Amino acid sequence: MGKEEMIVTPWKVSGDVDYDKLIEKFGTKPITVELLERIERHAGYLHVQLRRGIFFSHRDMDWWLDIYESGLPVGLYTGRGPSGPVHLGHLLPWFFTKYLQDTFDADLYFQMTDDEKFLIHPELSLEDTVGYTHENALDLIACGLNPEKTFIISDVKHISHLYRLALQVAKHITFSTAKAIFGFTESDNIGIIWFPAVQAAPCFIQSVREGRKVAVLIPAAIDQDPYWRMTRDIAEHLGFYKPAQMHAKFLPGLGRGGKMSASMPETAIFTIDPPERAAQKVMNAYTGGRPTVREQRMLGGDPSICTVFAYYYYLFEEDDERLKRLEEDCRSGSIICGECKERLAERVKIFLREFQERREKARELLDKFFLK
Numbered sequence: 001m002g003k004e005e006m007i008v009t010p011w012k013v014s015g016d017v018d019y020d021k022l023i024e025k026f027g028t029k030p031i032t033v034e035l036l037e038r039i040e041r042h043a044g045y046l047h048v049q050l051r052r053g054i055f056f057s058h059r060d061m062d063w064w065l066d067i068y069e070s071g072l073p074v075g076l077y078t079g080r081g082p083s084g085p086v087h088l089g090h091l092l093p094w095f096f097t098k099y100l101q102d103t104f105d106a107d108l109y110f111q112m113t114d115d116e117k118f119l120i121h122p123e124l125s126l127e128d129t130v131g132y133t134h135e136n137a138l139d140l141i142a143c144g145l146n147p148e149k150t151f152i153i154s155d156v157k158h159i160s161h162l163y164r165l166a167l168q169v170a171k172h173i174t175f176s177t178a179k180a181i182f183g184f185t186e187s188d189n190i191g192i193i194w195f196p197a198v199q200a201a202p203c204f205i206q207s208v209r210e211g212r213k214v215a216v217l218i219p220a221a222i223d224q225d226p227y228w229r230m231t232r233d234i235a236e237h238l239g240f241y242k243p244a245q246m247h248a249k250f251l252p253g254l255g256r257g258g259k260m261s262a263s264m265p266e267t268a269i270f271t272i273d274p275p276e277r278a279a280q281k282v283m284n285a286y287t288g289g290r291p292t293v294r295e296q297r298m299l300g301g302d303p304s305i306c307t308v309f310a311y312y313y314y315l316f317e318e319d320d321e322r323l324k325r326l327e328e329d330c331r332s333g334s335i336i337c338g339e340c341k342e343r344l345a346e347r348v349k350i351f352l353r354e355f356q357e358r359r360e361k362a363r364e365l366l367d368k369f370f371l372k
């Protein structure tokens with residue numbers, strides 16, 4: 001199979017994603033050992049997503065730490081496009097955001113872009129996307145964020161908090177810049193052309209609410225980077241700091257190639273999947289195994305192309321030693337795919353049962369988390 005061309009935009013990710021190339025193309029920096037050591041010093045430990053290079057790139061994270069270390073206020077901002085149920089790929093950066101919130105005692109502004117998703121999905125109504133805002137907020141809350149320090153913004157419901165900021169941003173961005181950054185064409189609707197100003201606004205909301213310049217860090221998957229390039233260009237004109245970023249890789253789907261995507265439900269594990277159903281998806285996953293057990297015992301499997309191994313790596317085996325052993329056992333043929341999948345399916349079931357319990361409890365907290 002030939003290599004598919006890599007496409008990484010806020011609205012489409014496909015092909016074989018080459019993360020080194022993205023660092024070059026987007027002009028970001030790799031996360032260095034020095035940076036990891038600095039974060040570890042504050043947190044007391046390195047989050048698994050840092051140890052494994054899942055968060056792999058950044059802009060100005062060192063500056064953001066300078067500000068924090070000098071005792072000045074720092075903040076966090078991230079978000080979600082509520083176009084359907086949440087899957088494991090969405091949870092990864094939110095777990096990581098909780099680690100940052102706990103470590104740096106930072107306020108988090110979390111944007112639900114129910115406007116964006118309405119504008120780009122022909123089949124979704126505003127009732128749908130605003131409904132998903134509430135449903136998806138349960139998932140976010142279930143990740144354990146601090147209710148005193150987390151402010152969820154629904155663009156549709158809370159636009160009055162963002163509108164002045166979005167207008168200031170919009171006034172400084174020409175159509176030709178927006179086209180160059182986002183690839184807009186003549187046939188795009190005018191709502192989506194204005195929308196980047198709305199996604200930029202929460203970078204500055206904490207500064208406005210507190211009446212002082214707050215250094216903001218955005219932990220998010222790398223596909224959102226075009227928004228931050230645009231925002232960084234105009235931030236200082238508006239009297240704010242440029243937002244810093246940390247960029248994550250995408251969780252692969254359970255099928256062959258590509259990131260986990262809600263548009264391919266058979267290869268995505270949703271937080272609301274019945275645990276047995278999710279276990280089935282794992283049992284059908286694409287692996288790095290051989291066609292027959294005999295061959296696998298003799299030749300071993302290939303974890304580097306295996307989605308099951310990826311799930312241990314990204315989420316379900318936090319113990320580095322045990323992960324290493326699994327990789328060796330796979331390569332040597334001492335474990336075969338059926339057994340490996342069953343173990344993972346078991347972990348996925350336990351994870352989902354616990355998560356779903358927390359998600360149900362979150363219903364009572366919803367109101368507390370939304371921006372007032």
Ligand code: TRP
Pocket residue numbers: 010077078079080081111112113116199218219220221224
């Ligand atoms: N556009 C994002 C999406 O479709 C949602 C979003 C808004 C976001 N603000 C953000 C994501 C900040 C990460 C960081 O998913």
